[in-house]
Amino acid sequence: METPLLEFFNVNYTYHTISCETLSLKDISFKLYKNEFISFVGPSGCGKTTLLNLVAGLLPITSGQILLKGNSGTNSDANIGYMLQKDHLLEWRTIYKNLTLGLEIQKKLDSYHLSIIDELLKTYGLWDFRHAYPRQLSGGMRQRAALIRTLALSPDILLLDEPFSALDYQTRLNVSDDIGSIIKEKGISTLLVTHDLAEAISMSDRVIVLTKRPGTIKTIVPITFSIANRTPKSVRNTPEFNQYYNKIWEALYDENEDFNS
């Protein structure tokens, strides 16, 4: 059995304020294998973003263990790419300068890494815009630029925190299809956090449903489709899609009792 890229063992996370402490994530265990795409869905405030922050090492876990490529989080050489909700392109830098930001920070501005960026720019239709400023690009293009900025560092694991939620519905479908295909094609292991069940189902190999706070794993739904060459767009028309949708919706529905009563 191959070593998973990422393993969570009974991870807990508590955050503290002056007035109280809040258990945010409780007893989270799962494994992410190479080329796998896992989505997390759950009610607002269940700690989805916190979970990604733990993987990225931005927050220290309270207890439990996180293994990256079989090593504990702090001394692993795993490279993690994190794509935030908004594109956060820096307005005062050209697109090209924005894409090299990560390389600049990690002092990897060499011809090898720059050629990766050039390649990505050409593949994803931003080559002609490399000297433009972010404000001159459409929302979808900006989001693709943000993805290239993340991919430029050749991450082993990609973390996506509601990366499409800032886009309008139509752009969102196109961009998620776009980015879903890019990720599949490059074989990057991905964790996606989203509120959009359809988005989660259309892109993932597994969907993990979290309960309301403290977030625990309620159920893990493996997603498989009978059609060949699945893309985020094509699977939306399959009968399985609706079944998965209903199944996950029901699991979530129990968690949203507060709203229903």
Add this chain to the structure above:
Amino acid sequence: MKTKISTPDVPSLEQQQYVKKIHRNHLLIRIYQILLFAGFLTLWEVSARQHWINDFIFCCPSKLAQTLITMTSDGSLFHHIGITLYETLIGFVIVIIGSLLIATLFWWNETLSKVLEPYLVILNALPKSALAPVLIVWLGANKTTIIVCACSVAIFGSILNIYTGFTNVDSDKVKLIETLHGNRFQCLRLVVLPSNVPNILSIMKVNIGLCLVGVVIGEFLAAREGLGYLIIYGSQTFKMSHVLLSILILCVIAMLLYLILQQLEKKLIEYF
């Protein structure tokens, strides 16, 4: 660099009329502004000549012009202007560099900023003219005192404003740098400072004026040259034309300094 929106080669009649109307409106505003000023000068001159007001106390535009010509031809006016400008600019540079450094230090060390904040607030609210006599006793009646006086007027507010700008940087932009494994210094250089350029420029616009105020306060008390000295000296010897001319020149200097910074802001703001 702005996106070009394609327009037909010849604008439509409506467009031409619209542009014309806007231009005419701008022109009218400028004409009214000039008329207002000219009217004020005329009224002043006429009142003095008709003895409605005492021109020994209130002076009049023709006397001002005369003084301007005499002081220009013997060069003394330029000397005083030069001194005041020099002190203002030195003070301004010290204020900007100093407040940037201190605000950065505060951003770096939150405890330090929390400890010092109440003191800064008090120093900022303190009427700085109250400090000037103390500064003269401590530092002597010289240029240093005047420059310190200029700095004291502007620096505390400047530190507070720049620091507020630093802390208001979008926390997700800071997180972005962290996700790319950047350290705190890179965060400062790549996100905090550049995103604060507009804020810093507008603080500079306020501070150049405040520095001028500080210099004039200082010159009132501790100078043998400069426009502030000219005002005090003129009022004590009843040379009202000296006083009013100096005030007028101070207006012009304040406006010019502001305009220069505004142009700089316009040039830079496009990129932020």
